[in-house]
Amino acid sequence: MKFANLSKALSELKKNNAFRQARTFDVNGYAIKINDSQLINFSSNDYLGLAGNRDLQTQFFEQADMAKNNWMSASSSRPLTGTNSSHTQLESLLANSYGKTKALLFNSGYHANTGILPSITDEQDLILADKFVHASLIDGLRLGNAKFKRFAHNNLEHLSQLLSTYRDQYRNVWIVSESIFSMDGDIAPLADLVALKNKHQCSLYLDEAHAIGCLGKNGLGLAEQLNLIEEVDLIIGTFGKALAGCGGFAVGNQTLIESMINFSRSWLFSTALPPINIEWNLFIWQQLASFNHERENLSKLGYLFKSGLEKSNKEFLGDSHIVPVLESGNEHVVALSSSLETKGILAMPIRSPTVPKGAERIRFSLTANMTEESVSHCLDCINDC
Numbered sequence: 001m002k003f004a005n006l007s008k009a010l011s012e013l014k015k016n017n018a019f020r021q022a023r024t025f026d027v028n029g030y031a032i033k034i035n036d037s038q039l040i041n042f043s044s045n046d047y048l049g050l051a052g053n054r055d056l057q058t059q060f061f062e063q064a065d066m067a068k069n070n071w072m073s074a075s076s077s078r079p080l081t082g083t084n085s086s087h088t089q090l091e092s093l094l095a096n097s098y099g100k101t102k103a104l105l106f107n108s109g110y111h112a113n114t115g116i117l118p119s120i121t122d123e124q125d126l127i128l129a130d131k132f133v134h135a136s137l138i139d140g141l142r143l144g145n146a147k148f149k150r151f152a153h154n155n156l157e158h159l160s161q162l163l164s165t166y167r168d169q170y171r172n173v174w175i176v177s178e179s180i181f182s183m184d185g186d187i188a189p190l191a192d193l194v195a196l197k198n199k200h201q202c203s204l205y206l207d208e209a210h211a212i213g214c215l216g217k218n219g220l221g222l223a224e225q226l227n228l229i230e231e232v233d234l235i236i237g238t239f240g241k242a243l244a245g246c247g248g249f250a251v252g253n254q255t256l257i258e259s260m261i262n263f264s265r266s267w268l269f270s271t272a273l274p275p276i277n278i279e280w281n282l283f284i285w286q287q288l289a290s291f292n293h294e295r296e297n298l299s300k301l302g303y304l305f306k307s308g309l310e311k312s313n314k315e316f317l318g319d320s321h322i323v324p325v326l327e328s329g330n331e332h333v334v335a336l337s338s339s340l341e342t343k344g345i346l347a348m349p350i351r352s353p354t355v356p357k358g359a360e361r362i363r364f365s366l367t368a369n370m371t372e373e374s375v376s377h378c379l380d381c382i383n384d385c
């Protein structure tokens, strides 16, 4: 991006209803308070509803061995002295859970996606990424030396064409996709991606940020749900969404993980996450398989919400707990979000250029601790607006 004049660029954003600000919220479970108004939060990624679970937090602090670690800071990057027994234990657990050889923690999903692609590819490789992948993946594409192309969203025909045309010209080709797409809530055709990967002898990178915790018998994500973990070369996850923590991770084979350890700049050159964070991630991961009730509730609420939207003929996207309701134009989408807010519903507008012009939307995300009444109330408010 190039700004001839910063103030002018910011005024332009304001004029286009695209100016961003971080508002201050007081969050308590799925209730959220702003300026003394109590709202239901439909903009959180706390899909399992764990972030405000007091009992879990009490259990965590009761079992934590506070004498064991420098809890609050790793005090250096991982390759220096920032690797503590908590990091190693969590990495072993992640690798075991997925049945992969190795796992590596990153400071966030963003660090993972920006750091990994440049560390495992070079100019002899090609990356084919879905058109709708997250900004962190796009930054990862831009930071590396591999050539990259984008295929139309979830469009297997286009991907297949690109593979047929380009596969032979490169040493390796990585297909990159999300499992549940963050802004659209729809799901990648994973079995077909695997079939194409096998047909063209290339590799598959799957970002499960929005599926981990929510899909699969043990909450490992879409690849687990479809019994395809073995077929995916790299699975990326985050602790910052359904797992109510902080940090990201990758699981894959030894060569891939060792390449990240040696070449991934976002891993090498940043202070590791504090042990207290990693211990919490470990505590949650050890219980991940047991959150079936939350997974069932999330899926039930998603069904209820989408059926309600269908009944009132609203245009929406998504096959998951992320349900974007379309409303063309930044101005409209901002007005709808404000109007919902006056009725007690917090649902953020997703404006262009984050999404294409004309496909602006309100992104509703459901969380497992919501009640059916709160979802019905939200539907009533949408209809009233």
Ligand SMILES: Cc1ncc(COP(=O)(O)O)c(C=O)c1O
Residues within 6 Å of the ligand: 108, 109, 110, 111, 113, 134, 136, 178, 182, 207, 209, 210, 238, 239, 240, 247, 248
């Ligand atoms: C698909 C996807 N990957 C990665 C990330 C980044 O994860 P984190 O929030 O842990 O940095 C996000 C965040 O929204 C995401 O949607």
